Amino acid sequence: MRIDDVLLDDQDAGLFRVHRSTMTSEEIAQVEWERVFERTWLFVGHDSEIPQPGDFKRREVARRPLIFVRGEDGAVRILLNSCSHRGAEVCRQDAGNARTFQCFYHAWTFNTTGDLVGVPGKDAYSQEFVGAPDLALTAPPRTAEYRGLHFVSFSADAEDFETFIGGVRRYLDLTLDSAEVLGGWEVLQGTAQWDIKANWKLLVENSIDCYHFATVHKTYEAYKAARRAARGIKSGKASLGPGTLGVTSDAGHGGFIHRAEGRPIASSSTMWPDELNAETARVRALLDARFPAEDAAEMAEKSRHLLIFPNLMFQDSATGFRLRQIWPMAAGHMRVVQWELAPREEEPALRRGRLDNSGTFLGPGGFGTPDDVEALESCQIGFGAREAAWNDISRGIKRDTPQADDELQQRGFWRAWHRMMRDGSSVVAAAGAAQEVAR
């Protein structure tokens, strides 16, 4: 099967189907690197992770070792973590504060802005050699910062970041603005990192899939009911309520939006003690004072589960605000990194409530994530049944106003993915039923 044919997108018939070879073919996984990840914008880190000059985090982005560092000049940089001499990593710690990065192999030394500042036995080189700009640590072709979020592109001709993010910018801004009344967002310590034996796109779909919540996550609702019962409050039937929305954009960004109680930024929860709810009311008043009423209401009352194409989840929900990045390791294997953010000046009690909400549902030890992991691994196993070749993603395709639990947002992701995958000189074969490869 050719890559052109792996999507069946028939609006008139109300059908949207994705061929499962997109999840199982190593050939496609390889071409994804070239045509998707090498051509787009990818998240690297948040300002707050490296507050002081010399602070650094080691990152791996699109299979490249990177240093995310605040230089001695105070500017945030993204540097390729590879010595200009022979290639060894010049930074071999995950995080820290450094004045210089010294390669342990031959002790070439770089400062925090990437310049080569030391070479043992300089007299063996010409005078012009040491200090030559091309011996500095290499910077990626493109970098962009959006309100503290740092992105990189390894394509010199990727569209500019502002254009790239345009379709969902309002939603990002609502979340990013909301913590301004409490000193802005900061990334908390403690990162969840876990692998799933499934294709990475399954977690992209799952993270913006509201439809599965009621079926997969019953035990989380049961826990919430137990919490309410401990406060003498009876739980009604779980419902999304009115005003839910699915959103998408040409670039593939999208997600779902719904009203939720217990959003730790500023909405009360039937599970929380009165003093926590009083604190959310106080923050709500700050939002109302600072922002237009409509925006303040959106910030406080509505959850936004968004994908920033291709692999960053931007999730601002009742279980907190987190960034989740999803990397393919192989067709049937992904690696997940998840950072939690909170307002810098959040009251300690509310911080505890936020972390409790978050940890209880999301993350490898929660009451939700393990079951999502199981679902995705089960899908991947199911894909072994090659004669059953197509996934259906048609839900809500004929609806005028897309609901949160429709699949508009997943279709948007797949359309953007498919457009990028088709944009190449050679025709890619999807190694499907017969595993044939004919590039």
Add this chain to the structure above:
Amino acid sequence: MSTPHDAQSSFPRAQVEDLLFEEAALLDEWRLDEWLELFDEEARYVMPTTDLPEGRPGQDVLFIDDDMVKIRARVERLKSRFAHREYPVSRTRRMIGNVRVTGTKADERGRTLVLASANFVVYRIRREVAVYMGRYDYVLVATGEGLRIRHRKATLDLERLEEHGAVSIIV
């Protein structure tokens, strides 16, 4: 001459080992209601993330930070048909070693609190084998009915969860 152990505590290690070994057996046999009976009502069960073993509950992100309401919900969940990663349940096998009593103190009600640590290796077998290894830190409370768990911290030595996928069992 006193040993370091004597200097810190006179509480018999064998009693602590009995509790930890019994707990491991209950968990391996999925006798989770009986496991719950080992806990004091004020108990907590915590597991830091793999990148921050020193993670502070309430300030940092942890994999697990359970009070008794959540510990019970965790058990109810695991007993139901809806903890999908554990339905059907995985096989587990726990090895507990290097049990040490590291100190004793009195709680606010004058009961003896016993501080203990141990190493663990927990195998989880379902589809493939995943191994969780690390260190337990316990605070146990001596009651009329024997030792009960007041605080149970499981710190993983893993750099990340790989074939594990999640922490779907009680480690």
